[in-house]
Amino acid sequence: MKSTNLHSATKKFELLIDIINRPGDYLDAVELRNALTTQSKFSLYSDVSLDITGCHLNTFKQATNAVVPGGFKAMEHNRIKAAAVLTEKIPPKERTDTVRSLKSKVDELKHNIRSLEAHIMRLTYLQRKTMEKYKRISDLPPNQIKLAFEKDLDELYSLMRVLDISDFWTTK
Numbered sequence: 001m002k003s004t005n006l007h008s009a010t011k012k013f014e015l016l017i018d019i020i021n022r023p024g025d026y027l028d029a030v031e032l033r034n035a036l037t038t039q040s041k042f043s044l045y046s047d048v049s050l051d052i053t054g055c056h057l058n059t060f061k062q063a064t065n066a067v068v069p070g071g072f073k074a075m076e077h078n079r080i081k082a083a084a085v086l087t088e089k090i091p092p093k094e095r096t097d098t099v100r101s102l103k104s105k106v107d108e109l110k111h112n113i114r115s116l117e118a119h120i121m122r123l124t125y126l127q128r129k130t131m132e133k134y135k136r137i138s139d140l141p142p143n144q145i146k147l148a149f150e151k152d153l154d155e156l157y158s159l160m161r162v163l164d165i166s167d168f169w170t171t172k
Contacts, residue, residue: 008053009063009075012042015050016078023085036083039076122163130156 019026019036026032035045043060046053055063065071094101133152140148 004053005055005059005063006067007051008046008055009060010067011050011052012045013064013068013075013078015052016075016082019082020078020085023082023088026086033083033086036079036086039079042079119165122165126156126159126163126165129159 019032032045032047035041040057043057044054061072064075068075070077094104096102096105133156137145137148137152
């Protein structure tokens, strides 16, 4: 038995334990998720970054029986458990052509429209307040403009924070 196969079997067992304990770290590992579906795919799975090499199923079974506590049965049990944990964390994709999915998409779009309408109203209110302040400043004598401008600017920044518009501009 090659030492690389024994080492790889140990690493695969450790990987399965890690997946079971921390499935969130492996949600985007599509290749690994596919490898967990069958014994043969998992035995052929290789990952250079994890120092795991693939081998044939019979070789993998022999290596696993030699180095893993509980042998191949323990490895198989953990493979099934890891696959189940990963599929639990990833919600199944909903078909886009069903009535329910179309209704949920319409509801989501309606919600987005309402949010945008409210945001436009807040921006319009802010624009009106800004114009009022500039009109008031334009009627002031030149020596009072700078002080009034700074005061009005602070009020506008405060208004932007209150209206939750500050994500578009940097404020003080």
